[in-house]
Amino acid sequence: MGMAFPFSAIVGQDEMKLALLLAAIDARIGGVMVFGDRGTGKSTAVRALAALLPPMPAALAGFHPEGAAPPDRKATVPVPFVDLPLGATEDRVVGALDLERALGAGVKAFEPGLLARANGGFLYIDEINLLEDHIVDLLLDVAASGENVVEREGLSVRHPARFVLVGSGNPEEGELRPQLLDRFGLSVEVRTPQDLAARIEILKRCDAFERTPAEFAETWRAAEKKTLRRLARARAGVAQVTVPDAILARAARLCMAVGADGLRGELTLMRAARALAALDGEVVVGPAQLARVAPLALRHRLRRGVLDETGSTVRIERALDELAAA
Incomplete structure (x- = not known):
């Protein structure tokens, strides 16, 4: 390989x-x-x-x-x-x-x-x-x-x-x-990037990797080690991260608000928020982690209303805003 x-x-x-x-x-x-x-x-x-x-x-x-x-x-x-x-x-x-x-x-x-x-x-x-x-x-x-x-x-x-x-x-x-x-x-x-600078940067990095993969990998070695350290700490500490009842209640209210089917969405939302907290180096899940993982955990579990033209992500973000304002 x-x-x-x-x-x-x-x-x-x-x-x-x-x-x-x-x-x-x-x-x-x-x-x-x-x-x-x-x-x-x-x-x-x-x-x-x-x-x-x-x-x-x-x-x-x-x-x-x-x-x-x-x-x-x-x-x-x-x-x-x-x-x-x-x-x-x-x-x-x-x-x-x-x-x-x-x-x-x-x-x-x-x-x-x-x-x-x-x-x-x-x-x-x-x-x-x-x-x-x-x-x-x-x-x-x-x-x-x-x-x-x-x-x-x-x-x-x-x-x-x-x-x-x-x-x-x-x-x-x-x-x-x-x-x-x-x-x-x-x-x-x-989606395919629509930003010109991003597309140019992708071309540059792909070209550099194809020409001299070992040198390109060496250029990114420090960044890779940093990512690996964050991941290792998160894997070691995720079991100790706690999810307060207030966050669980917000997760349940969010799933009810967007009409997510079943309870699998709430379980995934809790686990993903806990994993993100561990990745962030936190020991308690907060609203920020819950909001960040909500589209990932829920967008594919929503029933589409016949008269609802908004996308799943927009519905989730709108529900999050309403919960935060309540």
């Missing part, structure tokens, strides 16, 4: 980068769905974040067959980044059992799939809205449970499959079913 583009060097797309960091801090947030134009750095950002993270213990990554010698406790591997292609079959995704060997020799011969490879890291699916529904169902179930189970002809293999699921798609090419979209923790909208 070639060198990844530095996460800190990505121009703009601040909302997408924040959502990815929050999902990396607390996996219970439930992954990230990115909507927007092609060529806006979606897969680049996910790959960059995976590369930024420190190597993880080999025992916590990938698939380890029963009876095999356990990995060296000191051995480490890079955080996995797995790109799931649209044409992937179910066997390639979940893995396959060799029934002939199993029935003939009594050996559970298991060929690990993409879920096993992604264990401990990131699973990225471009154009997830074009993926077959049963595959999306399967992915979301495994992402929620953290375990993959493969059953064939009475034989069963289960293995850990804990990963951050990141999907991307262009709504103009096909909608994702609402009940599936709701299962993603955070939703991000990205």
